[in-house]
Amino acid sequence: MRRDRIVEAQNACELGRAWFGDGAVPARSLVAGREASLDDALGAVARMLLEAKRPLIYLAPDLTCEAQRETIAMADALHATIDSVTSATALPAILAAQEQGRASATLGEIRNRADVLVFWGIDPMARYPRYWSRYAPEPAGVHVLEGRESRKVIAVDIGDSRGPADADVRVAISAADEVPTLRAFESSALAPHLTDAKYVAFVADAEPQDHRDPGRAAALIALTQRLNGQTRCALSTLRAGGNRSGADACLTSQTGYPTAVDFARGYPRYRPYDGTAAARLARGDADAILVVGSAASVPETVASATRVPHAAIGPRATDSGFAAGRAAIDTAVAGIHEAGTALRMDDVPLPVRKCLEGPPGARDTVRALRRRISQ
Numbered sequence: 001m002r003r004d005r006i007v008e009a010q011n012a013c014e015l016g017r018a019w020f021g022d023g024a025v026p027a028r029s030l031v032a033g034r035e036a037s038l039d040d041a042l043g044a045v046a047r048m049l050l051e052a053k054r055p056l057i058y059l060a061p062d063l064t065c066e067a068q069r070e071t072i073a074m075a076d077a078l079h080a081t082i083d084s085v086t087s088a089t090a091l092p093a094i095l096a097a098q099e100q101g102r103a104s105a106t107l108g109e110i111r112n113r114a115d116v117l118v119f120w121g122i123d124p125m126a127r128y129p130r131y132w133s134r135y136a137p138e139p140a141g142v143h144v145l146e147g148r149e150s151r152k153v154i155a156v157d158i159g160d161s162r163g164p165a166d167a168d169v170r171v172a173i174s175a176a177d178e179v180p181t182l183r184a185f186e187s188s189a190l191a192p193h194l195t196d197a198k199y200v201a202f203v204a205d206a207e208p209q210d211h212r213d214p215g216r217a218a219a220l221i222a223l224t225q226r227l228n229g230q231t232r233c234a235l236s237t238l239r240a241g242g243n244r245s246g247a248d249a250c251l252t253s254q255t256g257y258p259t260a261v262d263f264a265r266g267y268p269r270y271r272p273y274d275g276t277a278a279a280r281l282a283r284g285d286a287d288a289i290l291v292v293g294s295a296a297s298v299p300e301t302v303a304s305a306t307r308v309p310h311a312a313i314g315p316r317a318t319d320s321g322f323a324a325g326r327a328a329i330d331t332a333v334a335g336i337h338e339a340g341t342a343l344r345m346d347d348v349p350l351p352v353r354k355c356l357e358g359p360p361g362a363r364d365t366v367r368a369l370r371r372r373i374s375q
C-alpha cells in the first residue's frame with residue numbers, strides 16, 4: 001500500500017487483483033438521485049420501508065456475516081420478506097440437499113484425501129483459478145503424498161461446459177443426457193474409475209451460468225450418496241464469491257431457513273417456490289425493495305424492479321442502477337475497508353481484515369437504519 005491505495009496484491013489471482021483494485025470506492029449518499037447527507041439518506045430509506053405494506057429486503061453479495069445478521073434482524077422487525085442471490089442461483093442444490101441429505105467435505109478434506117477428482121462440467125481454472133493449485137489436484141495432502149501424481153483427474157464435459165484440459169480421463173455427455181447418465185451410473189464409463197478409488201471428490205458448479213436440467217443437483221447428490229456404499233465420496237459444489245454461503249448460514253441460524261424467508265405473520269416462514277424475490281416482484285407482491293450489499297451483483301429480475309420504490313445500501317451503491325431510487329448509500333468493502341467474518345464456499349468461516357480507511361461499513365449503516373425504524 002502507498003498513500004492509502006493498494007499498489008500490489010501478492011498471492012492473489014487475476015480475479016482477486018481485479019476485486020481489490022486500488023482500494024478506492026465512492027463514499028456518497030444520494031436521495032432521489034441527488035447528493036445528500038448520510039442522515040438524510042437513512043431517513044429516506046426508513047420512511048420508504050415503514051410506509052410499505054409488503055417490503056422486500058434483498059441480501060446481495062459482498063457483505064460480512066455481521067452485516068448480514070443486522071439486515072436479517074431488520075427484516076424481522078419490519079415483518080418483511082428477506083431473500084438473497086441464492087434463490088436465483090444455488091436453490092435447486094439446497095432443496096435437493098434438504099430432501100436427500102448430502103455427503104460434502106471441506107476443501108482441506110479434499111486436498112488431504114481425494115485420490116480421484118471428477119470435474120463435472122466445470123473447469124476451475126476459468127472461474128476459480130486458485131482451486132487447482134491450492135486444494136486439488138496439485139498440492140500434496142496427508143493421504144496423497146505426491147499431489148498431482150497421486151491423483152486421477154476425470155473431466156466430464158456437459159455440452160459446451162468442459163472440464164479441465166489437464167485430465168487423465170475425459171468423458172463427453174450431451175446436456176440432455178446429463179441426468180440420465182448420473183442415474184444410470186453402474187452402466188456408465190465412469191464406474192470402474194470411481195469404485196476402485198479410496199476417496200472420490202465430485203466437483204460441480206453450484207451456480208451454473210448456462211441452463212441445466214433442474215434434476216441435475218438431486219442426481220449428483222444421489223450418485224455421491226450411492227458411491228459411499230462402495231468407497232468414500234464427497235460432493236464439492238463451487239459457489240461464486242461475495243460471502244453468498246454466509247448469507248445462507250446467517251439466515252439459517254437466525255430463522256431456520258437459508259433463503260426466501262417471510263416474516264409477514266410475525267414469525268419466519270420458508271417459501272422457496274413462491275416467495276423468492278423474483279417471484280414476488282413478478283406478481284407485484286412487493287411495494288418496496290431495499291438491496292443491501294453490492295447492487296451491481298444482483299440478478300436482472302431484481303435489478304429491473306425499479307417500478308417499485310427502491311433503495312440500496314452497500315459498496316458502490318451510488319454507481320449502481322439503484323442510484324436514482326429513494327436513496328443510495330455507499331459503504332465500505334468487506335476485506336478492504338471493513339473487518340468481519342465470511343464463509344468460504346465449503347462453509348468454513350474465515351476472518352476478513354481491514355487494510356484501508358473508507359466509508360462506514362455496511363454493518364454499522366444497517367444498524368443505524370434499524371434503530372431509526374425501531375424508534
